Structures are given as structure tokens and as C-alpha cells.
Amino acid sequence: MSKIAIMGYGTVGSGTVELFYKHKDKLCRTLSVDLDIKYILEIRDLPDDPYYNKMIKDINIILDDPEIKIVAEVMGGLNPAFDFVMRCLTHGKSVVTSNKELVAKKGAILLKTAAENDCNFFFEASTGGAIPIIRPLHECLAADEVYSVEGILNGTTNFILTKILSENMPYEKALKLSQELGYAEKDPTADVSGADSCRKICILASLAFGKHVYPEWVYTEGITQIKKEDAEYAKAYNSVIKLIASAKRCDNGKIAVSVRPELVCRDNQLSGVIDVFNAVTVYGEAAGELMFYGRGAGKLPTASAVVADIACAAIADGTSRTQTWEDSTDSDFIADSKSIPEAFYILAKNTGEGAIKAAFGEVLYLSRENQPPEEFAFIVPITTEIELDEKISNFGGEIVSKYVING
Numbered sequence: 001m002s003k004i005a006i007m008g009y010g011t012v013g014s015g016t017v018e019l020f021y022k023h024k025d026k027l028c029r030t031l032s033v034d035l036d037i038k039y040i041l042e043i044r045d046l047p048d049d050p051y052y053n054k055m056i057k058d059i060n061i062i063l064d065d066p067e068i069k070i071v072a073e074v075m076g077g078l079n080p081a082f083d084f085v086m087r088c089l090t091h092g093k094s095v096v097t098s099n100k101e102l103v104a105k106k107g108a109i110l111l112k113t114a115a116e117n118d119c120n121f122f123f124e125a126s127t128g129g130a131i132p133i134i135r136p137l138h139e140c141l142a143a144d145e146v147y148s149v150e151g152i153l154n155g156t157t158n159f160i161l162t163k164i165l166s167e168n169m170p171y172e173k174a175l176k177l178s179q180e181l182g183y184a185e186k187d188p189t190a191d192v193s194g195a196d197s198c199r200k201i202c203i204l205a206s207l208a209f210g211k212h213v214y215p216e217w218v219y220t221e222g223i224t225q226i227k228k229e230d231a232e233y234a235k236a237y238n239s240v241i242k243l244i245a246s247a248k249r250c251d252n253g254k255i256a257v258s259v260r261p262e263l264v265c266r267d268n269q270l271s272g273v274i275d276v277f278n279a280v281t282v283y284g285e286a287a288g289e290l291m292f293y294g295r296g297a298g299k300l301p302t303a304s305a306v307v308a309d310i311a312c313a314a315i316a317d318g319t320s321r322t323q324t325w326e327d328s329t330d331s332d333f334i335a336d337s338k339s340i341p342e343a344f345y346i347l348a349k350n351t352g353e354g355a356i357k358a359a360f361g362e363v364l365y366l367s368r369e370n371q372p373p374e375e376f377a378f379i380v381p382i383t384t385e386i387e388l389d390e391k392i393s394n395f396g397g398e399i400v401s402k403y404v405i406n407g
């Protein structure tokens with residue numbers, strides 16, 4: 001019998017317990033393992049909860065109990081999660097987690113510690129909610145060389161953008177709704193600032209390219225500056241605005257990693273991903289293009305990935321099948337995303353076509369209904385952002401928005 005401890009009983013933790021007991025018999029039968037949850041580590045007193053008799057407040061009870069073979073960390077945040085997970089792994093207990101901040105910031109050391117202690121550290125639920133993406137990247141594409149990983153990795157912001165841009169819902173209302181539905185982080189700044197997507201693309205990039213990509217090395221921009229006008233002009237360009245996280249191998253071997261709103265053309269499948277859904281496109285040398293799609297946030301979608309990892313940890317008991325990547329001491333292998341040639345969308349005010357031509361050369365103008373005479377939206381053909389910023393610095397008009405075109 002393998003006993004499980006759950007650390008944290010918030011949205012994902014309670015979903016994990018609920019889903020585990022719903023499918024316990026089937027899980028045990030199909031996996032030929034005997035599993036049960038023995039403890040739930042939770043700081044709050046919840047005497048009315050049906051699992052109150054399993055609740056403990058002291059991590060040492062888990063560490064000192066030899067029956068506990070698997071620990072699910074679903075508390076979120078870096079502290080005390082990092083300390084607790086390290087201690088579980090050094091006690092030889094496999095850990096599964098939904099905690100993207102933990103994996104993005106401490107993944108390399110945790111993976112190494114798991115391997116050294118003949119146990120596993122699994123984190124399928126950390127990226128893409130219910131979407132199986134970590135194991136496919138690590139196992140199914142083991143024989144391939146990944147060129148790029150790109151996608152929509154935050155359910156909250158995709159939900160907010162969908163509500164604002166398609167249903168005209170005010171930003172605050174859309175954010176509040178995403179919190180009520182259990183999509184947003186405790187502090188939703190992490191969602192709307194792009195930090196959550198950044199952590200997730202760091203995890204996917206580390207896995208795909210084999211070296212730890214730390215969040216502070218990634219150019220990150222959120223959704224708070226997107227204007228209604230941008231969406232209207234995007235429509236005129238047969239595009240939609242999406243928060244895109246991407247990691248690509250460049251010709252010089254470096255990896256370009258970024259999180260930013262982009263104008264995604266309608267013939268790109270990412271443009272059709274709406275609401276809380278996430279999608280990830282992977283290009284492999286051998287496999288070509290692959291796409292993974294599903295619910296990127298929410299109690300049960302995320303819990304389904306946690307429970308599946310618990311099952312994998314139970315099957316792997318006594319062996320280390322943990323994914324691996326090297327730690328990295330510097331960011332030399334990360335390309336400056338501003339040096340990658342791209343086409344750009346620009347929204348400018350208080351200017352005219354003469355000034356635009358003088359600064360940017362020939363551009364493609366976009367229009368919208370009720371466009372004020374001093375407002376101009378246009379597409380600048382392929383250039384690097386470094387060159388574009390130089391042109392902007394010599395431009396007399398006001399730049400309101402600047403987004404990459406994702407073709």
C-alpha cells in the first residue's frame with residue numbers, strides 16, 4: 001500500500017482529493033497499485049470538511065511516516081513549498097506538484113535531488129492545466145529535436161481577453177469572474193502581468209532545450225496595456241490579440257524566449273483558442289508540428305493532471321523516472337528577443353502619414369469604425385525590435401501600442 005499526503009487544500013488541493021476518491025477504485029485496479037490519502041497538510045481549521053480526520057498541520061508527520069511514498073504539493077508559491085518539497089525528496093518521497101513558480105525557479109535542483117534520492121518529481125499540472133504537455137515533451141518526443149514551443153499558457157488572461165474583446169465585458173468584471181471560477185492566482189497580478197505565463201514557458205523551454213531557463217531572463221509583458229482599439233485594428237488585419245509565450249531555437253543556437261501580447265493571424269490555430277483554454281504548438285525536427293489543447297486552469301482540470309502524476313509516481317515507486325534538465329549558471333544561451341526579425345503592429349496618435357513614412361518607410365495602414373483623424377494604426381514590415389525602437393526614438397508622434405505579428 002502506498003500512502004499519499006496532500007500539502008495544501010485550496011482550489012487544486014480540494015479538487016485533487018475529490019477526484020482521487022471519485023476514481024480511487026478504478027485507479028487502483030487499472031494500475032495494480034493500492035493507494036490511499038493518509039494526510040492533508042492544511043493550516044486552516046476545517047472541522048466541517050468530510051476529510052477533516054486526515055488534516056494535519058505539521059510537515060514532520062509526513063516526513064517521519066514511512067508509509068507515505070507520494071506527496072502532492074498543491075500549496076503554490078515558493079515558500080514554504082520549496083523547503084517542504086526538498087525535505088520530502090531527501091526523505092525519498094516522490095513529489096508531484098502543480099506549482100509553476102516552484103518548478104520555474106527551483107526545478108533544476110529539485111529534479112537533481114529527486115534523482116539522488118531514487119524518487120520522482122513530477123509536475124504535469126504546472127503547465128497547461130489539464131493538457132498533457134510535460135510528459136509528451138519528455139517522453140513521446142524523446143527521439144526528436146524540438147525547434148520551438150509556443151502557445152497560450154494562462155487561462156485567466158485568455159478568459160479575460162475573450163470576455164473583453166468578444167463580449168465587451170469591462171476588464172474588472174472579467175477579472176472578478178475569472179477569480180470566482182477558480183482560474184486566477186491568489187494575487188492575479190501574476191496572471192495579468194504575464195509572470196504566470198513566463199513561469200510556464202520557462203518550464204517548457206527547460207524541458208525542450210535541456211537547460212534551466214530562469215524567469216528573470218525572459219522578456220515578459222502582460223495584457224493590462226491592450227486597448228479596445230488594438231483589437232479593432234487587429235480584426236482589420238484578420239487577427240486577434242493573444243498573450244503568447246514562446247521559446248524558439250535561433251540559427252545561432254541560442255534560445256529566444258518571450259511572453260507578450262501578439263497579433264495572431266486567423267489562419268494560425270492559436271487564434272481560435274478562447275476562454276480558459278490553453279494551447280501549445282511544438283515543432284520538432286522529426287515530428288513536424290504538434291498541437292496540444294485543453295482547459296488551462298480550474299479546479300478539476302488541474303486536479304486531473306495532479307492525480308495522473310500521483311498514479312505515475314505510484315507505478316514508478318522505487319525507480320527514478322524524473323524528467324531532467326541541466327542547471328544553468330548564466331543566461332549566455334538566451335537570445336535577445338529584440339534581435340529577432342518580426343513584423344510589427346503600431347498604434348500611433350498625434351501624427352500624420354508624412355511623419356510615419358519618414359520614420360518607418362512604407363507601411364500597411366489599418367482602419368476601424370469611427371477612427372479619429374489623428375489616430376493611425378499600421379504594420380511595419382519585418383525588422384528587429386532594436387531597429388524599430390531606434391526609428392521610434394526619431395518619430396515625433398505618440399506611440400500608443402506596439403505588438404509583434406504572429407503569422
Ligand code: HSE
Pocket residue numbers: 100126128129153154155156157183184185191196296297298
Ligand atoms: N492562474 C493560472 C491560469 C492557473 O489562469 O492559467 C493555472 O496555472
